[in-house]
Amino acid sequence: MKLFAVGAHAVVDIPSVVAIGNQSAGKSSVVEAISGIKVPRDSGTCTRSPFEIQLSSSTGPWTCRVSIRSEYGLDGKRKSEVKEEQFGDPITNPDDVEHRLRAAAAAVLQPWIEPLSFLDMPADQSKVPILLIYRSLIFLVADKPELVKLVENLVVDRIKGNSLILVTIPMTDDIDNQKALTLARQADPEGKRTICVLTKPDVVSKGSKSRGIWLDVLEGRAKPLLHGYYCTRQPDDDEREGGMTPEKAREAEMRYFSTTEPWLSSTQKHRFGIKNLVDMLSPLLEKAIREALPALSEQTTKLLLQCEADLARLPAEIPNPVEYASHVLLVLLKEDVNTYVEGGIGSEGLVQDNNAQFVEFKKALHATMPEFRPFLRINAHSNEFKNFLEDTRDEDDPVDHVKPAVEAVYLDDMKDKIFKSITRELVDNVPFRAKVKLIKQFQDDWPTIAERCATAVRDITMRYVLSCVEKRFGPWPAMHAQLRQWTLDLIQKHFASCQKAIEVILLKGERHPYTQGEPFMRSREAKWFARYKDARAKEASPRNPFDFSSTAPSPGTAPPTTAADAPISSTFTFGIKKSPQSDSVLAKANSTSAPQPTPPSAPQPPAQQMKPEAVQQALAMLEQAGFKGLTEEDLGKLRKPDEYETEMRVMAQRQRDNIPILIDTLLVRPVAEDLHAFLVERLAPSSADAQERFSRYLAEDPSAARQRQIISARQKTLEMVKKELIDFGV
Structure with missing residues (x-):
């Protein structure tokens, strides 16, 4: 009964x-x-x-x-x-x-x-x-x-x-x-x-x-x-x-x-x-x-265990005072976001997803890499050239397998670009504007690529951070909606700062090419220069007497300046071959706004191609003489410079960027660092109406409250049933 x-x-x-x-x-x-x-x-x-x-x-x-x-x-x-x-x-x-x-x-x-x-x-x-x-x-x-x-x-x-x-x-x-x-x-x-x-x-x-x-x-x-x-x-x-x-x-x-x-x-x-x-x-x-x-x-x-499990799945009831309870939840939210940003155990998703976007950014940037060919365009079909350095290529890196999306640039193209940039320069000096113009040509898409990467990282960060907000405040619709909007405002604020920094680096910085990594750049430059010279030395005989393909300087010409001899006003330094007409050009410098183009020298017989057996023998003998660690590319430096040395030096320039680090530093990490203080400032827990607002924000969802009431009543009934059964001896 x-x-x-x-x-x-x-x-x-x-x-x-x-x-x-x-x-x-x-x-x-x-x-x-x-x-x-x-x-x-x-x-x-x-x-x-x-x-x-x-x-x-x-x-x-x-x-x-x-x-x-x-x-x-x-x-x-x-x-x-x-x-x-x-x-x-x-x-x-x-x-x-x-x-x-x-x-x-x-x-x-x-x-x-x-x-x-x-x-x-x-x-x-x-x-x-x-x-x-x-x-x-x-x-x-x-x-x-x-x-x-x-x-x-x-x-x-x-x-x-x-x-x-x-x-x-x-x-x-x-x-x-x-x-x-x-x-x-x-x-x-x-x-x-x-x-x-x-x-x-x-x-x-x-x-x-x-x-x-x-x-x-x-x-x-x-x-x-x-x-x-x-x-x-x-x-x-x-x-x-x-x-x-x-x-x-x-x-x-x-x-x-x-x-x-x-x-x-x-x-x-x-x-x-x-x-x-x-x-x-x-x-x-x-x-x-x-x-x-x-x-x-x-x-x-x-059934009692089921009731306990059902109650556990419901959001915990907010204890009084509600201001303190909200502070605890905000601290937990901060810890959740920091764990994602640092890639903690079980929370690797944000970092991994962002890294995937950085890889896509590198691929897109790599596709803008200049496709230089140390041959004349007319001889392009008969020459092959690997546009990478062996010591910098990683077979497991997907970026290294991305093919450039730009049109190849040949020696005659480079000659034309340099000539069109000459104004009042001294002989043997390629205009700095020629280098800048060439660099900017391949950087036109960089702002778009960087913007696309930053936007993707912003969306990923937004998704993970908002999931943390929902996890901690989802049971309270009013508070969740308010914090969600404030969190979006914070993310957008740092995204705008990141955009400005990218603009400074790409849109303004590219007007004045500059690098502090000069030793590394010169090392890369020397290796690329050696590769270009070696490829030129192996080029087949020209098909006509007017082909710009000689590999030795013309009689009467002075050797071009080296990197050390070139002006030091730019990190992109190289010289241009001095022609017999250089003196007359110099004499007319005060009366002529632009020099006349330098005619090409007479074609010379092609240099003998390097035989693999001879190369290995030469490397072995050099090692016995005390020159350790030399490669075939180093042997290319022994060749005499040809009339396209200037063009090859332009081809050797490579620029590096730090956009992924900038995005992580100015967008992702600041969101985690500023989130707690930003939300606390907006909530204003010390204001006069704080208790009333917090009570309204943390009001339990009516459906959840109703469900809690039903489960609690069921649990109460089951507990009484259990008591009666125990009293009955069961």
């Missing part, structure tokens, strides 16, 4: 006896006969609400308590917490039960009225409003299929699990046309929990074949069931109006079966009468309870 009182049946499966049957099948009469109490009865459909009767034995006087259990709301949904309130004082007179039940039913059907007010309703008046309410409800929905479905769902819900199903079938009906029996078979296919009670045997006319058919059913020859069928005879209207007591009713019942055919001649006399039905139901129910108790305890424990 206590388990039902706390609503345990709503969360765990408690064995009980459920009486079901078609309309006017005699359910109330059977229940009344078993329980000994009077239930509301009228002509036609009477019972409009489900009644639950709990019986217990006692040595004291007979008493009855009527309670109203509220399990469902007006919307038809089960309440989160089941409440059972006693309806009036205990009853000591069985004749008063019917009136009390009518008043309780009226209170249930009119929840907007104070329930206890129905207790004062006179007995002779209690029927009228209740019948009006019942009939009004039936009148409104009787033709709607929802009513049938509602009743059917109620029955199905009650007969599932461990409940014993007591199906009442009037002998005036066809047994094959019983919806209640169909539902029982669906819920209990093996029939282990189903008992059928045949009612109204005295209504079946004498001499008809119906009595014989029902006798076959009772004795198991037709429609057999595991527990068989029982038959009861209840007082008719005249006997009930005459004030027949339950004891007299049982005597009249047994007298009927012992004097009326064919029941008198039946071999299954133990299946007649309420007493025999109760004698069978009691041990069957006791057995069901005994077998269910261990499983009930286990089920309760599992």
Whole structure:
């Protein structure tokens, strides 16, 4: 009884006896006969609400308590917490039960009225409003299929699990046309929990074949069931109006079966009468309870654990004061973001995703690399050239395999670019503007490439940081929305600073090419120069006498200046070959705005190509002489410079950039460093309205609050069930 009182049946499966049957099948009469109490009865459909009767034995006087259990709301949904309130004082007179039940039913059907007010309703008046309410409800929905479905769902819900199903079938009906029996078979296919009670045997006319058919059913020859069928005879209207007591009713019942055919001649006399039905139901129910108790305890424990898990998944309730709670959450948010920015264990995603963007940036930048070819364009098809240094190439680096996306530049192209830049320069000096112009030509796409990389990193950083904000503040929509917007503002602020820095480096810095890595640059320059000279030395014989392909200086020309001899006004230093006309050009420098182009020297026989065997032999001999670590590229430096030495030196320039470091330094890391202080400043916890704002920001989501309420109520019920089971010794 206590388990039902706390609503345990709503969360765990408690064995009980459920009486079901078609309309006017005699359910109330059977229940009344078993329980000994009077239930509301009228002509036609009477019972409009489900009644639950709990019986217990006692040595004291007979008493009855009527309670109203509220399990469902007006919307038809089960309440989160089941409440059972006693309806009036205990009853000591069985004749008063019917009136009390009518008043309780009226209170249930009119929840907007104070329930206890129905207790004062006179007995002779209690029927009228209740019948009006019942009939009004039936009148409104009787033709709607929802009513049938509602009743059917109620029955199905009650007969599932461990409940014993007591199906009442009037002998005036066809047994094959019983919806209640169909539902029982669906819920209990093996029939282990189903008992059928045949009612109204005295209504079946004498001499008809119906009595014989029902006798076959009772004795198991037709429609057999595991527990068989029982038959009861209840007082008719005249006997009930005459004030027949339950004891007299049982005597009249047994007298009927012992004097009326064919029941008198039946071999299954133990299946007649309420007493025999109760004698069978009691041990069957006791057995069901005994077998269910261990499983009930286990089920309760599992459900309690499930409640704890469900509550753990909900956001924690914010303790007071809310300002302190928000401060703790902001500190946790800061730690989360720092872990991502530093690439901590389990939080490598942001750094890895950013690195992937930096690789794409390097690839795009690498694709703008000048494609210099130390040959004339006319001879391009007959010469191959590897545009990389062996000691700087990494086969595993995807960047080194990116092919330049720009058009190749040949010697005659370079000659033309230099010539078009000459103005008032001295002889043997290539204009600095020629170098700048060439560099800028290959840097045109750099701002776009850098902007694309910075934007991608910003979006990645934004995604990870906002995920941290949602993780810590997602359960509180108001606070989450506000912090999310402020976080976006902070990220955009640092992104703008990063954009300006990139602009300074790429758009302004490229106007004045400069580097502090001069030793490294000169080392690279020397190696590229050696490679270009070696490639030129191996070039095939020219196809016409006007081809610019000689590898030795023309007679009468002075050797070009070296890097050391060139002016020091620029890091891009090299000289241009002095021609026989250089003196006249110099003489005209004061009167001419631009010098005349230097004619090419006469073609010379090509230099002999280097043989691999000879190269290895030369390297070995040099090593014996004390020159360690030389390569074939170093041998190229021994060749005499040709007339395109200047062009080759321009080809040797390479520029490095630090855009990825700049993006990480000015965008990613500052977001992590400034986030906590930035948000605290915006939240203004010291302001006068701080408590009111924080309470509004951290108000729990209504759906989460409702879910917490439901789970907590369920947990409370299960804890009471667990206590009752422990007290019972389970």
